Amino acid sequence: MLLLLGLLLGARGAGAFMMHVASSCPLAANGSLQSFDLTVAFNKNPLVCYDPDAQRFNACDWKLLHNLAEQVAIELNNGSTWVKRAEARRRACSKLAAQFWAQTALRRTQPQVRIIPAQTGNPSVPICLTCHVWGFYPPEVTVIWMHNGDVVGPGDHSPMSAIPNGNWTYQTQVTLSVAPKAGDIYTCSVQHASLEEPLLEDWSPGLTLEVTLMVAVATVVMLLGLSLLLVGVYYWRAQPPAPGYTPLPGHNSPSAVPACPHPRP
Structure with a gap:
């Protein structure tokens, strides 16, 4: 039916056109469903609107396309297909509104x-x-x-x-x-x-940026100096003993020391 409407508008010299169906479900501050809106629009202008209380479509364009909007509303009301679609969307709004409200307005996100x-x-x-x-x-x-x-x-x-x-x-x-x-x-x-x-x-108040940098530099220098000291001590202990005097075997033994000769009379 919308295809025929588009062909009719094009035949009348309407030029480029866009038809779309939009529905909305306004919610109250407590998350309850306030109303249900379904609109058939032409070039973003409402053409036919659905009345959920009467369960019928009404013309909502009162300007150039008013007569055409009334014809479209009659066609939509004669068949039950579009009315069933509108009611299905309204039931979906009632069902999904609570879930949407819980996931958005009722959620808690910690700061x-x-x-x-x-x-x-x-x-x-x-x-x-x-x-x-x-x-x-x-x-x-x-x-x-x-x-x-x-x-x-x-x-x-x-x-x-x-x-x-x-x-x-x-x-x-x-x-x-x-x-x-x-x-x-x-x-x-x-x-x-x-x-x-x-x-x-x-x-709490701490050190200024300049003092913090000075302390950091002093700490790095101290750690570097301590590392060099430890490396030096390690290599010093790892070196072999320096060459020097090596005593002969038994030289330090008390028994190897010769006795003093007795003096002659």
């Missing part, structure tokens, strides 16, 4: 977290800590900063709202400007529906 420090150039608060949280779903997440186990007040950090990653997960970040001292521990605590307990990530 990942990482703390990245950066220099601020401000002597009073020289370090800016950024807690990056990503890869979580649903988007509702709570991120809290703690200093040595104590929660940092809301005025000391600025949380950002979660933004989508484009793969059904979300990300967010929370920054905190600090003046760390030796022994301080800053903790980023992440609370999410996918976690049984908060996810904790710690950061």
Whole structure:
């Protein structure tokens, strides 16, 4: 029937055309099926629409092709084939909606977290800590900063709202400007529906990059020197004894020592 419709439109000088059938199943916020839509479209414009309550097709083009749309609707309603197809799609929507909702909206994906420090150039608060949280779903997440186990007040950090990653997960970040001292521990605590307990990530002040490089170079030099020392000792012990005086057999034996002659009177 759609082939005949295409030939009819082509015969009327419609030129290039595209016919397609599209159906959709809008879902409510709780995952329930709100409605069912099935449309026969011409060049992406709705031509005939299916009414699931009345179980019949109606013309939904009120412009140039309205008369043709009414004729198509009559043809679709006269036979039971297209009505059966529409009802089969509606039953499939009702059956698959719960599975789709469970695999998408109801799923739980645990977040990942990482703390990245950066220099601020401000002597009073020289370090800016950024807690990056990503890869979580649903988007509702709570991120809290703690200093040595104590929660940092809301005025000391600025949380950002979660933004989508484009793969059904979300990300967010929370920054905190600090003046760390030796022994301080800053903790980023992440609370999410996918976690049984908060996810904790710690950061403590360490050596600067320059000092770290100096320590690394000194360590390498020390290990190299120790290796050379061990190799030298090994080769020194492996050498044969130097040539020297070799005593005759029995020379060191007490019995081989000649007795002193008795003095003559």
